[in-house]
Amino acid sequence: MDQLKDQVAVVTGGGRGIGRAIATALVAEGAHCAIFDRAFPDDFAAFTASLTAGGRKVIAKAVDITNTAATDKACDEVAAELGRLDILVNNAGITRDKLMMRMSDEDWDIVMAVNLKGSFICTRAASRIMMRQRRGKIINVSSVVGLMGNAGQANYSASKAGLIGLTKSSAKEFASRNITVNAIAPGFVETEMTAVLGDEVRAAFLSVIPMKRGCKPEEVASVVTFLASPAADYVTGQVIAIDGGMTM
Numbered sequence: 664m665d666q667l668k669d670q671v672a673v674v675t676g677g678g679r680g681i682g683r684a685i686a687t688a689l690v691a692e693g694a695h696c697a698i699f700d701r702a703f704p705d706d707f708a709a710f711t712a713s714l715t716a717g718g719r720k721v722i723a724k725a726v727d728i729t730n731t732a733a734t735d736k737a738c739d740e741v742a743a744e745l746g747r748l749d750i751l752v753n754n755a756g757i758t759r760d761k762l763m764m765r766m767s768d769e770d771w772d773i774v775m776a777v778n779l780k781g782s783f784i785c786t787r788a789a790s791r792i793m794m795r796q797r798r799g800k801i802i803n804v805s806s807v808v809g810l811m812g813n814a815g816q817a818n819y820s821a822s823k824a825g826l827i828g829l830t831k832s833s834a835k836e837f838a839s840r841n842i843t844v845n846a847i848a849p850g851f852v853e854t855e856m857t858a859v860l861g862d863e864v865r866a867a868f869l870s871v872i873p874m875k876r877g878c879k880p881e882e883v884a885s886v887v888t889f890l891a892s893p894a895a896d897y898v899t900g901q902v903i904a905i906d907g908g909m910t911m
C-alpha cells in the first residue's frame with residue numbers, strides 16, 4: 664500500500680467523479696495530494712477529511728485550469744506547500760454534446776479550452792517543477808471516443824484525440840528528464856458526467872462493450888495508480904484503454 668509513499672500528486676477535476684476516485688487511490692498508496700477544481704461540492708470537506716485520516720496531506724485549490732496565471736501559481740504553491748510535485752493527473756474535462764449541425768463555436772471552444780488547452784497549461788506548469796526534480800509522471804485522461812470518434816461529440820472527441828497527441832509529444836520532450844507521460848482512454852464510466860445520458864445512449868454503449876457493463880471510477884483509478892508507480896517507470900507515450908474490451 665506504499666507504492667507512492669511521500670510523493671506529491673496533483674489531480675485536476677478531483678472534486679468529484681473519476682478525479683475523486685483517482686485522488687483516493689493515490690493517497691491510499693501513500694501520496695500527498697493537491698486537488699484542483701473550479702468548484703467543490705458540499706461533501707468535499709468530508710471527503711478530504713476521510714483521506715487525511717491516514718496521515719497524508721490533502722489540499723484543495725480552486726483553480727480554473729483554463730487560466731494560465733492561476734494554474735501556474737497553484738502548481739508553484741503545491742511545490743512550496745508539499746515540497747515537490749511528482750505526479751500530475753490531467754483529469755478535468757467537460758462535455759457539450761450536440762450534433763455538428765447544431766454545435767456552436769462556443770460549444771467547440773469551451774470543450775477544447777478545458778479538455779485540451781487546460782491539460783497543456785497544467786502540463787507546462789507541472790513539468791517546469793518535474794524537470795528540476797528530474798522525475799515525474801503525467802497521466803492524461805483521454806477517452807475511447809478520442810480513438811473511435813462519436814456522433815454528437817465532435818468537440819469532445821477532437822479534444823480527447825488531441826490529448827493523445829499532447830501525450831506523445833510531451834513524452835518525447837520529457838523522456839530524457841525521467842518524466843513519463845501516458846494517457847488512459849476510459850470507456851463508459853458511471854459518474855455524474857454520464858448520469859445525464861438517456862437510456863438509449865446508455866444501451867447503445869453497453870451493446871458494444873464485450874464485458875457488458877460500465878466501468879467503475881475505481882477501475883480507472885487503479886490504472887492511473889499503476890502508471891504513477893515505479894512499476895511503470897519504463898512506460899511512456901502509451902494510451903491504455905480501460906473499456907471492457909470496447910476498442911480491442
Ligand SMILES: NC(=O)c1ccc[n+]([C@@H]2O[C@H](COP(=O)([O-])OP(=O)(O)OC[C@H]3O[C@@H](n4cnc5c(N)ncnc54)[C@H](O)[C@@H]3O)[C@@H](O)[C@H]2O)c1
Nearest residue numbers: 676678680681700701727728754755756806849852854856
Ligand atoms: N465518465 C465517463 O464515462 C468518462 C469516459 C471517458 C473519459 N472521461 C473523462 O474523465 C474525466 C473525468 O470525468 P468524470 O466523469 O469524472 O466527470 P465529472 O463531470 O464528474 O468531473 C469533472 C470534474 O472536472 C472539473 N472541471 C471542469 N472544468 C474545469 C476547469 N476548467 N478547471 C478545473 N476543473 C474543472 C469539474 O468541476 C468536475 O469536478 C474527464 O476528463 C472525462 O472527459 C469520462
